[in-house]
Amino acid sequence: MSSLTRTLITLGFSDLEKSERFLGFRELAGLDQGDLLTALKSANDPDLAVQSLVRLLSAVPAAYGKLTATDAETGSEVPNEALFRLLGASEALAEFLIRHPEHIDVLDTPTSPEPAAVPGAVLRASMLAAVGADPASGMPAAAVSGTEARIALRTQYRRHLAELAIRDLCAASPQDVMPLVGAELADLAAAALEAALAVARTEVSDHFPARDVAAVKLSVIGMGKCGARELNYISDVDVMYVIEAADAGPDDAGGLDEAHAVTVGSALASAVSQTIYAPEREPGLWEVDANLRPEGKDGPLVRTLESFLQYYQRWAHDWEFQALLKARAIAGDLELGERFEHAVAPLIWTSSERDGFVASVQAMRRRVTANIRDSESGRQIKLGKGGLRDVEFTVQLLQLVHAKNDPSLRLRATTDAIHALMKAGYIGRTDAAKLDGAYRYLRVLEHRIQLVHMRRTHLMPTAPEQLRALARAVTGPMNLKRPSAETLLEDWGRVKRQVHALHEHIFYRPILATAAHLSAADAALTTDAARARLAALGYRDAAGAQRHIEALTAGVSRRAALQRQLLPVLLGWLADGVNPDGGLLAFRRVSEALGTSHWYLGMLRDHQAAAERLCHVLSSSRLVTDLLEVSPEATAWFGNDKELVPLAFEAQWTEIQSKMSRHPEPTEAIRLIRLIRQREILRIAIADCSGLLSQDQVSAALSDADRAAVLGALLVAESDVQAGGQALTRVLVVAMGRQGGREIGYGSDADVLFVHRPVAGADEAEAQAQAQAIVAKLMSMLTQPVRPAIMAERVLSIDADLRPEGKSGPLVRSLEAYREYYARWSSAWEAQALLRALPLAGSDELAVDFLEMVNPVRYPAVLGETELREIKRIKARMESERLPRGADPARHVKLGRGGLSDVEWLVQLWQLQNAHSEPSLRTTQTVAALHGAHALGLVDGEDASVLEAAWRLAGKIRNANVIWTGKSSDVLPSARGDLEAVARWCGYEPGQATAFEEDYLGLTRRARAVFERLFYG
Structure with a gap:
């Protein structure tokens, strides 16, 4: 391998044999090869640059004088960056210089890392001057026509194009200058159309009287990328033509009639297209595409403003309003064009109110993707998933939905619209930055690919050498690393995935359809x-x-x-x-x-x-709103179902232990424990309101939260009472009632028994005193205000009234004292209460021994007639005495007819009578015991279903009352508003409160009948 070959490889050449051959051509013989290779190194494609350089020097000897330029800072001669970058990026523009050596001075275009745009007015004047038209004229007409005009116009256009390409290629960051390039390309296209219209006026005057041509106002409306001032280097230029007879009016008989004006206007529009694109020695620029006009190819080429408005108001499709978003007067009569813009603006910004608008825009994007050829699907920069269309459709849909009330969004350019959407909050800052960066990157890819041959294409090349050149073109001249084809494809793939993810996330927001209506x-x-x-x-x-x-x-x-x-x-x-x-x-x-x-x-x-x-x-829910006001950060849970999964007891207990280890001071420790319980109640309530939890799951989750809080409070109380002294006893908290059945609701107290057992060698009296102090501390810490107070807290009230001898008995007893009491003095109701006894917190060994002690009491071998009569007597007395004064028995969900108490007492009676011999009844849970009773034949399926349904509905109503009002209530509301709220919570549709009320009253009547038949029968 020769040293030259090694050098060429280092400099990024691909076709080594061909490039070595070109470097040996006589046109380069007099040049210093080292300096030449250094200059070629700056080209995106050194192979293309050297080949084009040889051809240019051969055809245009004056190009030798352009090989170097004077450095503005040092004054020394340096390689002409404009020349080598242009030749290494665009074979088509090199061909232009070869065809038109008189424009070789374009290589003197000043370059800058941050180039400025050429004003549109300057481009317009230059293009009109090229065809001999007066830029100051209201209706400029060209001095030349036919072949001469076409060549002059196209040549001047390509000169300006080469100047812009040089400034673009020499910019430090292609992505940063992309909007400027797109805007100048659109202004240049508008200037070319203005010059072509000037030629058209001259040519059409050969077929129509000059007075008639002068009487027709014609405005060229730019659509698509040209209208948005974000045009490609080579692209169809989408337009529509609006006409008006200049002297037409109701009292002016001399004015042109509309039909004749349309005829003249159509001739002008056709001539414009011919001047721009018809075959000629100087190739056409781009196709002038008027197919976005009303009725497309089948519609008239030109229309009056009134005709446009009639069409858009009566027959236009949704996509046509999306297309109008980019509409802008770019050439011809600008006053008429501005009137068109103002007239269609209200139609554009209210179009999203049309039935199914959002869905139709989304469907159109899917059709575009579906119609891509299989052979191109993996190479599409524009139409494929993650391509330019994903960005454009996303931005345009947001504009069309929201800009009807937010004028700041009424922008045409995509990058401007992204910024406006971000500034107004319609897109997050991070998402907007990603969309903007991706759009600029994809447009630069598109530009660099099109520049090479100046052909309309949106496909990623496949040849390795083309990919390498493109990789260098995208990164800009300031990039010190030499990017590879592999890194280019990796970067492109990453951008596509990012764009597609953002498109799916934003473009298909369900809220868009709602807002659009x-x-x-x-x-x-x-x-x-x-x-x-x-x-x-x-x-x-x-x-x-x-x-x-x-x-x-x-x-x-x-x-x-x-x-x-x-x-x-x-x-x-x-x-x-x-x-x-x-x-x-x-x-x-x-x-x-x-x-x-x-x-x-x-x-x-x-x-x-x-x-x-x-x-x-x-x-x-007043309950949730009160809790959210204290803990607003929990609002984040609404957006993540995983956050609404209740924490298991083990997870809560682990967190509590961690808090206690870091905050051993009792007041702070209990404050944190109570905060954890408060947080979990809020989590459960939100999940419940959102339909994510069943009734049983709610009860279990609330029970876990209470259990964790009681256990934490017990440890804090023990630590505080026993601080500096000796632990004389072990305390056990036993859950009773609905707490023991893990069937609690949002307003439930914690029914408990307190049991203790002195440690070996401890004095029993001292142990009893310590146990009493621990229990008193525990109850105080769970119910009394803490500093700082926990606002809107759902305090856990401890109720120990189910203990032996009730309120008159000691708050805590030793296990042996319980054993003695139950053996000698316990009554039937106390055995019944023990059916739901479940260890909640404290010594595990003591819990096992306690259950062994109470099981014979609550599961008696025989329930005697005396005990049976006592149970029935107490139930009847409770119905007459405990029901609140004035309460309607039919509406009290706990103590009323067919309510919770009826079902629970009936089930507990079966347990007392049969659990000794039937293990399936040895459960603290009502529904589980009811199912066990049905399996044993103690109740038939229909009666069991009625009982369960009544019990569950009563429990739902209790929870609904707390959720709705934030306060506990055991009464079915009678006020219509409250009843409506409870009915909806229980699954009824809006307006079905009366039906719900009738269903509840009917269900509980049937449940009461079952209860009376089976309990008292």
């Missing part, structure tokens, strides 16, 4: 519109709701902007709840508590399910 007035949240809509939605205090809206949306902050975007939709979701006024107030409080938390605003914007769930809960 709102009228501009509804979305505006102005006082009159908002109050009318609030009243229609069902808000009772529209004025108060309006104050909340104003507080949420006032100002220019990002949060206020996002709230203005979201509230029109959220108001409807809040109104779906029972109390929209309360829900809106709660939403305001949560929003103010969370301030500008980016995750909160992002959740509301990006996760419809979470936002809708939050609104439903806020307008349906």
Whole structure:
């Protein structure tokens, strides 16, 4: 291998044999090879650069004078960066210089790491001057026509194109200057169309009277990328033509009639296209595509403004309004074009209100992807998944949905629109930065690929040498690393995946369809519109709701902007709840508590399910709203179902132990324990409100939270009481009642027994005193206020009234004292109460011994007639004495007819009579015991189903009362609003409160009949 070959490999040459041959051509013989190779190193494609250089020097000797340039800083001669970068990037523009050596001075174009744009007015004047037209004229007409005009126009266009390409290729960052390049390409195309129209006026005057041609105003409306000022190097230029007879009017008989104006206008439009693209010695520039006009190819080439408006108002498809988003007057009569823009703007920005608009835009994007050829699907930069269309459709849909009420979004260029969407909060900052960066990257890829041969293509090349050249072209001249084909494909793949993920996440937001259906007035949240809509939605205090809206949306902050975007939709979701006024107030409080938390605003914007769930809960649950006001950060759980899975007891206990180890001081330790319980109640309630938990799961989760709190409190109490002294006893907390059955609700107390056993050698009296102190401390710590106070806490009340001798008996007894009491003095109701005894916290050994002691008591071998009569007597007495004064027995879900008490006492009677011999009945849970009784034939299937249904519905109503009001109640509400809330919680549709009430009363009547027949029969 020769040293030259090794050097060429180092410099990035691919076709070594061919490039060595070109380097030996006589055109390069007089040049210093080292300096030449150094200069070629700066080219994206050194092979192409050296080949084009030889051809240029051969055809244009003056190009020798362009090989070097004077360095502005040092004054020394250096390789002409413009020459080598252009030759290494575009064979087509090298061919242009060979065809037109008179334009070799284009290589003197000043370069800069941060180039400035050439003003559109300068380009327009230059293009008109090229065809001999006066730029200052209102209707410039060319001095030349035919072949001469076409060649002059196309040559001048390509000169400007070469100047722009040089500034682009020499920029430090291609991505940074991409918007500038796209804008100048669009301005250059507009200038070319202006010059072509000047030629058309001259040529058409050969077929129509000059007066008629002068009487027709024609405006060229740029569409697509040209209208948006983000054009490619080579692309069809989408246009529409608007005409107007200059002198036409109702009182002017001399004006052109519309039909003749259309004829003249069509001739002008056709001539424009011919001048730009018809075959000629100087190749055409690009196709002038007018197929986005109404009716496409089947529609007239030109229309009056009135004709356009009639079509858009009556027959236009959804996609046509999306296309109009980019419409801009670019040439011809700009005053007429601006009137077109203003006339169609209201149609564009209200188009999303059309039925199925969002779905139709989404379907169109899917059709574009589906129609890609299989052979191109993996190479598409523009149309494929993760391509330019994904970015453009995403941005345009957001604009069309939200810009009807937010003028800041009414922008044409994609990069400008992304920034506006981010600034107004419609896209998160991170997502916007990713979209913007990806779009610029993909457009630079597209530009560099098209520059080579100046052909309209959006496909990634496959040849390794082309990929290597493209990799260098994308990174810019300041990049010190030599990128490879592999890194290019890896980067492109990463960008595609990122774009597609963002597209799927944003473009298919369900909230878009909801927001689109709102009228501009509804979305505006102005006082009159908002109050009318609030009243229609069902808000009772529209004025108060309006104050909340104003507080949420006032100002220019990002949060206020996002709230203005979201509230029109959220108001409807809040109104779906029972109390929209309360829900809106709660939403305001949560929003103010969370301030500008980016995750909160992002959740509301990006996760419809979470936002809708939050609104439903806020307008349906005082319990959750009170707890959220204290712990607003828990709002994040609405957006993540995993966060709404209740923590198991073991996980809570691990967390409590960790807190206690770091915070051993009793007051702080118990505060943290209570906070953990409070947090878990909130988690459970949100999951419950969201339909993620069954009734049994709710009870079990609440029981776990109480168990963890009691165990933590017990350890803190023991540590505090025994501090500095000796542990004289071990304490056990035994759950009783619904707590023992793990069937508690949100308003349940903790029914418990306290048991202790002195340690070996301890004095019994001292051990009893210590146990008493521990229990008193435990109860105090769980119920008394702590410093700092836990606001809105659901305090765990400890109820030890089920202990032997009730309130008159000692609060805590030793295991032996319990044993003696139950052996000598216990009554039937105490044995019945023990059916639900379940160790909750404390010594595991003591728990085992306690159960061994109570099992013979609660599962007696025989339930005598005396005990049976006593149980029935107590139940009857309880119904007459414990029911609150004035309470309707039919509506009291606990003690009323067919309520919780009826079912539980009947099941417990079966347990007392049969559990000694039937292990399936040895359970603390009501439903499990009921199922066991049915399996044993103690109750038939129909009766068992009625009992279970009544018991479960009564439990749901108790929970619903707490969820709805934040307060415990055992009564089925009679007030319509409260009954409606409870009915919805129990699964009934809105407006079905009466049906729910009738169902409950009917079910409990049947349950009471079963109870009376089986309990008293």
